[in-house]
Amino acid sequence: MGLIAEFRMASEQLPLVDVAEAVSEATVEFESVQGRPSGAPTFIVRIVGADADPIEAAFADADSVTDYSLLVADGTTRRYRCRPAGDPPTDVELLADNGSIPDRVLVTPNGWEERRWFANREEFDQFRTFCRANDYGLRLDRLVETDERSDGRETDPFGNGDRSRPREMTDAQREALVTAHEMGYFDTPRTATMADVADELGVSSASLSERLRRAQTHLVAEFRRSTGIKPRTN
Template identity: 85%
Template sequence: MGLIAEFRMTSEQLPLVDVAEGVPEATVEFESVQGHPSGAPTFIVRVAGADADAIKAAFADADSVTDHSLVVADGATRRYRCRPTGNPPTDLELLADNGSIPDRVLATPSGWEERRWFADREEFDQFRTFCRANDYELQLDRLVEADEGPDGRVTSPFGTGDRSRPREMTEAQQEALVTAHKMGYFDTPRTATMADVADELGVASASLSERLRRAQNHLIAEFRRSSSIKPRIN
């Protein structure tokens, strides 16, 4: 038994709120968060539905994030790398120990809109305590129970899914995987290094490593779930 919550966190102090305010017609979505042993994490943010110059100006004018840079532009969709400014939230250890899994996080002009998986009510209450400690007003839209079946999948009014299942492979992850394969990164012996592929994509090696890891995790998870794929014994 688990819980799935849809809620809004309202605060002007949340990162990227000022970016969303600068392009209110756009969708500003967190694609990944890369933690660091010391210092602020790195956000990869997907922005779609706004003029490219307007998006660039919104990041340039934002006070909530710094070190912003364009990662990739694909038509009307642009992905930026950035880091939050200011001091980290209080009780960050409490959030780090929380086992909940964010499924979707959108930045809006007033805060964040989020859908998150929780193992139980205690985990949800712990998350809500963290929000209150940081003056984030949490407005709960839906909180429903999810029943877990023998195959690890969960069923709820939101639909069917797997709490442990990674999100669908992103376009950036697909691009990284295909480019690495084409360049010979997976060959034996390798004909391209991580740095070679990263240079081709115009990203940092650390970012590429994270994308490849997530892409491979997704493929392996799909392999294990597919009843039509059987291991071959020679």
């Protein structure tokens, strides 16, 4: 029995929260976390919807991250590499031994909004213990249990109830996905940028990025349910 949890971690001490606060008009999201044999991990971060100068200033003034560098810029989307500053969190070995897999981590001025796969309830409780040890306020928004039949039983934040209905893709998300595909945003090489598709839809690049991300997450979740693919446990 696996779990998919959507939750918010509230703390000013979380890495990149000060960056997100400085460029509050932008979307700040983790793309990957690369572990290292020793020392702090390396973060790959995507920022959409802010100009280069305020982003660079936000990184330069940030206390939560260090050693930042620009990897690539594509229209209004910029990707950076950085590392967390300061001492490692308390009981970090609990997180290192945890078999959960982050699916999406959005950084806000108040903390992180995250979607994460857990192999079982024990690993979820272990992750929650880590958050409490570091004074990360954890607010659970959604918890879905997945079983071998690949269906989902959606529960309330306390694990009760059985609503048995996955979250649907919205009309706006579907329109964004189809328009981006038709305009060549997913082609290799791309024939349209994020800004091109956003202009076509009459929305900001940050809004479009959020809609595409949620639409793609929905498609992946549906694919995993239909094919029986479970969350990784190692």
